[in-house]
Amino acid sequence: MKEISKLSLLLPLALLIAAVVQDMNMLSTSEHSLTSIYIREYFVIFSLILSFPLVYKQKWASDRNVLRGLRSLFFLILFTCFLLILSNDRLDSFSDFDLDKNILYENIANYIFVLSWTFFSTIFILITLGTLRNLIYIKRKKSTARNFTWLMIFLVIYPLFNMPESFKYMNWVNNDNFEKLHYVILFIIINLMVINSFRVAWINYLNRKQKLACFWGGLLLIPIQLYFGYKFHSINPVEIFSPVLGKFVDTSIIFLTIYIVVAFLALLAHLPTAQLYDRKIRQISSLHHLSRAVSSEFDIEKLVVTIVKLTKEVTESDFSWLELEDFTTKQINLVSSINLREGEMRTRVPSADDPLAAWLKTNKEPFLNNQTSKSQVVKNLCKWKKDLNSLLVLPLIKGEDVIGFLYAGKKVEFGFEYDDADMLRAFCEQAVVAIENTRLVEESIIKERLEQELKIAHEAQMKLLPKDMPELKNVEMDAVCITANEVGGDYYDFFEIDPDRLGVVIGDVSGKGTSAAFYMAEVKGIMEALAKANQTPKNLLIPTNETLYRNFDRKTFISLIYGIIDTKNKNFIFCRAGHCPVLMASPGEDNCKLLEPKGMGIGLDAGNLFERSLQQLKMPLKTGYVYLLYTDGLTEARNKTGEEFGEERLSKAFTSVKDLSAHEIKKRIIHDIYTFFDGENATDDMTFLIIKGL
């Protein structure tokens, strides 16, 4: 596209050269017929029309870059004036020129001078019109393009009236009508110029500093422009070359002058409000900035810094700070500040009883005071911040509650207006939403993390439990671990010692969640490693306790029962390390027995006490002997009324099913528990293990 527009300018250049060549011809023969003059004018007009891409394809100004357009305009005019001054003498020598005299063709130097002026000023005026077009098109309406195009059309038509004399007496129009038409078109063109000159919306895009720069620029430019316009109007070198082109340049310069003057006046009107206007724009952009922060910033630390910074910007205050209510303690704290001194930040103790805080809490309105020294309400605050003279405080309101205060202060008196309070109120509403968002996000992240953690702990726990029941001669076993929502730390496992003997463990790690699962894994690893080398439960538990005591933190311990099932000798030897007792049902007896050998939990004592406390029991595992090993989750299970399942209920349930297979016993006990729960959920893991001699 760009290539084409560059090429398209070659054609008008060619036409202009054709006109020049024709001139050269005339120069040598020094005779010029009217026809040749006309042909020359037509060449020039077509050349002009074909050059219009210069106006329409220019990109020098846009609403994003008004200044660049203005700057190029400024320098173009300045440069032209400079040239005008340079060529002043020669121009003056033309002042008494007459077309008939044809000074043009008398002197080759004059000719080149006029030609270069023509060429340069036409290019100049086309570029200038292009820049003006871009400025005019800013905030364009439907009619903008139409008005401008009509102006361009008339700018080309109007100069046609400046054709050499004889043109006027063409057959189709008489002298009178021609004059009238001339004025009508002049009238239209002036109207169009004025209409287009009022398109100065670009002033709005300038900030105060730029407006001031434009003002000084305009002050310099306007006299130059007027002088330039006047000079060009009186002695127009282009008109010597071609009357039509000359008129075009002349009229365009008039338009340029009108536009600049109107723009300058509009600028003058804008100047007094420039500061206010700038401030409003800054406020709006700060609000916009905050809205963006609301949707993107979920870190409360960063958010409060942004809020305070924007508050200072919006109100143009000297210092600003934010006090927020702590979520849990309800205490109000200074969370962020700007331009407060180190000492001031340390000594600020916000209190809900302060008269100012009380006022804000009851009124829920912005508090504005422009002479803090005369106010009782802010006396405390002024004692703390000595250079505070104007104060604006806003309560942060969430629903019915005040969750914090946003302060803005100035060192001068009468620093704030009610307009600031209104502005800041809108700002505060946004800020509350943002703060709430970060809190909600934080909560949901924590919740999600806990859930995730729980899931991992659950999976870990499930992986630690054995997948299948071991197959044994003459002994039947079954076990279950019913997990609660939270990982309770229950655990059971089997270790093969030799083909006739199997180690059995059931335990409960104190604490819950992921840490319980990790401790469980540790217990499993240690016991598995020690099981083969230590042939009795006591021998195994003593080093287990020693190792775990060293590795556990002091709060953590584990209660467990470790026993060895001997299928050859048909007995069950076990130790109880702080765990729930073992229930034993024996053949021929109606009631089952609680076996509770002495023993301390693992991880409570370094070694001596533990070793001394530990008792080992050797029990028969012949036909009809059934053992139930369980965790406290089972006996402490609560129903809706808060009643515990308890040892008694468990032993009854166990006794009534002791003659069934281990698998059936398990099913019945589970059934009994759920019947007892009656819809309630387990809060702790429930684990039990059945060993039955066949």
Place this chain on the structure above:
Amino acid sequence: MENFTVNRTDKEDISVLYIGGFLDAHTAPDLENAIQNLIDGERYKIIVNFNDLTYISSAGLGVFMGYIELIRNNDGDIKMSNMSPKIFRVFDLLGFPTLYDIVDDEIKALENFK
């Protein structure tokens, strides 16, 4: 969720913590805070009165284990009193009576400190 309460009374250099309700993994931090406060105030002679406690889980027991070493190293102790049979059973199963001075009532605990 069940409630847990802890109240403190100072009797000369001995502090008594009255605990009540449910002491489990969720409420254990409350008791931890209470004991930590005593330690921060260099009060190492502590009696825990279990009179109103209805339930204690292993995490609750863990709280005492977590502090006992530090307290005993500072010539202090945690003595326990007024346990219901059910609560005592939990302590007993784990073998706590060999580790702690568990007595019937507060007066006995106070005497044991003398």
